[in-house]
Amino acid sequence: MNVISITKLSKYYGQRVGVFELTLDVSAGQVFGFLGPNGAGKTTSIRILLGLLRPSSGGAQILGLDCWSASPRLMADVGYIPGDLRLYPWLNLHRAMRIAGQVRGHDLTSEGQQLARMLELEADLPVRSMSRGNRQKLGLILALAHRPKLLVLDEPTTGLDPIMQERLKQHLKSLAADGHTVFFSSHSLGEVQHLCDRVAILRQGELVTSQSLASLRAQAIRQVTITWRDQPPPVPSSDLLTVDQPAAMVWHCTLNGKVPDLLGYLAGQPVADLAIGQPDLDTLFQHYYREGAIKP
Amino acid sequence: MIRGLVTKTIYEVWAPTLIFIVAVFVFEMLLAYILASFAADMIGPMFQNAFFQNIVKGLLGADLPANFGPPAISAMSWVHPAILMLLWSQAVTFATRTPAGEIDRGTIDVLLTLPVSRFRLLASDTLVGLTCGAVMIAAGFLGFWIGNRFLPPESRADFARLAVIAVNCYCLYMTVMGLSFLTSALNERRGRAIAAVVAIILPSFVLNFLTQFSATAESIGFLSFMTYYRPLEVLQQSGWPVADMLVLLTAAGTSWLAAAIVFIRRDIRTT
Numbered sequence: 163m164n165v166i167s168i169t170k171l172s173k174y175y176g177q178r179v180g181v182f183e184l185t186l187d188v189s190a191g192q193v194f195g196f197l198g199p200n201g202a203g204k205t206t207s208i209r210i211l212l213g214l215l216r217p218s219s220g221g222a223q224i225l226g227l228d229c230w231s232a233s234p235r236l237m238a239d240v241g242y243i244p245g246d247l248r249l250y251p252w253l254n255l256h257r258a259m260r261i262a263g264q265v266r267g268h269d270l271t272s273e274g275q276q277l278a279r280m281l282e283l284e285a286d287l288p289v290r291s292m293s294r295g296n297r298q299k300l301g302l303i304l305a306l307a308h309r310p311k312l313l314v315l316d317e318p319t320t321g322l323d324p325i326m327q328e329r330l331k332q333h334l335k336s337l338a339a340d341g342h343t344v345f346f347s348s349h350s351l352g353e354v355q356h357l358c359d360r361v362a363i364l365r366q367g368e369l370v371t372s373q374s375l376a377s378l379r380a381q382a383i384r385q386v387t388i389t390w391r392d393q394p395p396p397v398p399s400s401d402l403l404t405v406d407q408p409a410a411m412v413w414h415c416t417l418n419g420k421v422p423d424l425l426g427y428l429a430g431q432p433v434a435d436l437a438i439g440q441p442d443l444d445t446l447f448q449h450y451y452r453e454g455a456i457k458p
Numbered sequence: 459m460i461r462g463l464v465t466k467t468i469y470e471v472w473a474p475t476l477i478f479i480v481a482v483f484v485f486e487m488l489l490a491y492i493l494a495s496f497a498a499d500m501i502g503p504m505f506q507n508a509f510f511q512n513i514v515k516g517l518l519g520a521d522l523p524a525n526f527g528p529p530a531i532s533a534m535s536w537v538h539p540a541i542l543m544l545l546w547s548q549a550v551t552f553a554t555r556t557p558a559g560e561i562d563r564g565t566i567d568v569l570l571t572l573p574v575s576r577f578r579l580l581a582s583d584t585l586v587g588l589t590c591g592a593v594m595i596a597a598g599f600l601g602f603w604i605g606n607r608f609l610p611p612e613s614r615a616d617f618a619r620l621a622v623i624a625v626n627c628y629c630l631y632m633t634v635m636g637l638s639f640l641t642s643a644l645n646e647r648r649g650r651a652i653a654a655v656v657a658i659i660l661p662s663f664v665l666n667f668l669t670q671f672s673a674t675a676e677s678i679g680f681l682s683f684m685t686y687y688r689p690l691e692v693l694q695q696s697g698w699p700v701a702d703m704l705v706l707l708t709a710a711g712t713s714w715l716a717a718a719i720v721f722i723r724r725d726i727r728t729t
Contacts (some may be wrong), residue, residue, distance in 0.1 A: 175727075205728065213569055214726040237573040246728065248564030252469055261469075264462030268533045304568060 165190050165312050165343040166211065170220035178429040179367045180206035183220065186362055186372060188345060190311075193338045195354035195375075196347040198364035199451050203346045205245060207364070208316055211345075224312060238266065241305035243440050245316035245347070249297055251290035252453055255283060258304055277303045280329055294321040302330065306337075313337065316347045331357050351447045363450045370450050382441035386424065388413040389435035398427050463574060463582035463699045471552060475590045476611065478548040482541060482594050483601035489535035490605025494528065494613045512670040516684075532615035533689035535602055536623050542663075545627070546634050549587070549592060550655050553638030556583045557721055558651035566726055575723045580639065584714065591631040599624050623689045626699055629706035634659060636713030643720040645726065683709060 166188035173180035178372065181203040188194045198204050209215040210222050213233025222229040224236050259274035278285055282301040289297055298321040305313060313334070319327045334344050348354050354361060355375060362372035386403070389412045397408045402419040417424055421438060428436065499536035514534070535541070556579065560566035569579065599620065606614050634655075641654035668675035679685050686702035 209726070209728075212567075214567070214570060216723075216725055233570075234575040234578075237571055240571065242567070242571040244564075246564060247568070250466075257469060261462045261466045262572065264465060265574055266462075272535065272683040301568070305701055353492065458539055 163190050164188060165192075165225060166194075166345060167223045167224075167226075168207070168211075168220070171207070171210060171217050172219045173210060173215060174218045175202075178360055179203075180215075181210070181364075184364075184367075184369050186369065188343060188360075190343050191338055191341045192360055193329075193334060193344040193346060194357045195358035195361035196345060196364070197349065197351065197354065197361055197447070198370075199349055201366075202349075202364040203367040204317060204349075204364055206367075208242075208314055208345075208347060211314060212237075212240070238308075239311040240313045240314060241308065241310035243298075243301045243305045243316060243318050245320070247298060247301040247320075249289045249300060252288055253300070254288045255285040255300060255303065258300060259307065262304055262307065266308050268308070273307045273309065274303055277306055280333065281326060295323065295326070298322055299326070306333070309342070312341060313342060313344045314347075315344065317349070317353075318346070319353060351443055355443055363447070365451060378443060378446060379441040380420070382443050382446040384417040384421075384441055385439035386413070386415050386417045387435075387437040387439075388415065388428070388433060391432040391434040393432075395431050398407070402427060417430045460582045460585075462572075463579060464586055466569075467583055467586040470555070470709070471586065471590070474551065475594075477547065478544055478590075479594050479597045482544050483597040485538070485540055485544065486535060486598040486601035487605040488601040490532075490615070491608050493531045493534055494606075494609050513667060516667040516670045517537065528613055528615050530690060530693075532602075532612075532620055533623070533693050536598075536620075536627060536689045537586055537687075539584060541598065542577065545591070545594060546659060547632050549591065549631055549635040550652055550659075552587045552590060552640045553635045554585075554642040554648050556580065556593075556639075556642065558642040558645045559648040561646045561726060562648045564728070570726060577718055579654040580643075580718050580721055584635075584639070588632065593629060594622050595628050595631065602641070604688070619693045622698055623692050626687055626689070626692060626703055626706075626716055629703045629710070632710035633683050633706045633713070636710035636717070639717035640713040640720070643717040643724070 164187045168184055168186040171184040172182050184207060196204055196207070206215065207222075210217050211224060211229050213229050213236070216230050225239060228235050229236065243297065255274060255278055256271075259270045263270040275285070278299075281302065283296055283299040283303065287296065289300065292300070298318070302318060305315070305318075315334075319330060322330065334346070338344055338359075346354055346358060358375055360372070360374045361378065363370040394408065394411065394413065397403060397405050400419070402423055403413075403415045403417060405413050405415040407413070415455070417438070424438070520530040557566060557576075560569060570576070600613070602620065603617065606617075636656045637658055638651070641658075642648075642651040645651040645654065663684055665675060665679060665682040669679035669682070669685075686699075686705045688699065688702065692699055704710060
């Protein structure tokens, strides 16, 4: 079942395109990465999902309900943290849980306290005295406390130290394992690559690609170091490897093809040592962020 | 659900509202005592001046009595610019918080991602705003009553008629609040929303004065909402100014409804 279903969604701000004909589905229990450089249309898409913006054309649904017309009803099952979080200066954890609990119709105190312990946030500290990181923690607690079916997180780790980032990621993983869906927006691949099952990449308001991370990894190039025992063999005629110095005894090269093909090429060759690096997703993503990328 | 929103609004506005309430209370108490005690000696001679008479007539909404007695003094304390300024400032600052103020400072994102409709949000804010207005006017009434207790019996006001003025004043407060909600719904910056509502209130206030001096201004005087708030006339007559109050309530209701429609239909962008 799709938790988020976006069909040919467009949003214009006068002449400027916010999002153009975006089509996207997110299944239940997925941690979905929503990537793109600044100004790609991520925040516009999220604001449409949350019913803050009305689409110019096309539509977006969450749990089968229209995001614009059914927004208040949907928000019972959605938790959200904006990219540029602003909170009331008088708010502290107690007050936040009291107000959110009254609006949502159930007591959130215990869940809020648990999350505050996890994120190490003081309950009585008002926002006006909080650091940026602490404000972010309070925003996260507000988004997570009611255990929503869908979590929409717009750059949620902003201001958090690495330990807190890791705790948050572990928590999100455990939520996803329980069937909650996480829609994680970021402009940084590093933030999502160990967390997300699937990613969509936006550029200039348009979807560039939407696929699983496993499939992206398979496409990504790898750095390979081959140390030869004797004279190096000729560079393969196919596009399998790009070798900087073919005459050297140690090749520092780029694997353009698949690992089994490389192993096939190396069989019977005088290899002294072989090191194959991790898939270089950054380079692949930079390619998608720039011109010339293909749609799925 | 609305309880949570009301709680949030109370957390936000209790301190400034308390200051407004205390200020209205103190001003009315002082006005009630000072105007009545020193009217004959200080203000009385000024009433011989035609220009001053016209200004006060513009404020009070009726011809001044030959004898500047308790009714005129009671009426003056309810149209004193300081009192009107306090009531309107509270209405404007309160009503421009939502949605313009919330959008301006970016807090609306968290607010509207609670399971609450924009209509409910506006309604809950209005509920608190109207309560604040009622308490402020009641505080003014109480202040006036206390100030009046220090006067000799023959100088004391008619409190039954004064209650009618207070209700009329509340209708005026609702009009200003309704207009403020409308300018707030139309703007993304609170400063602009306040400027827009002041651009409506100020000309209305000035027009009410000009009607005393210009026939042209008098012909369009009905456009000023101050035309529908005439405390001295209320004190001089026996009934309720039903027509005036209905005009003010219609203006308040229409503005509020327009604000609700605009707010429900508008995009909430990042600022």
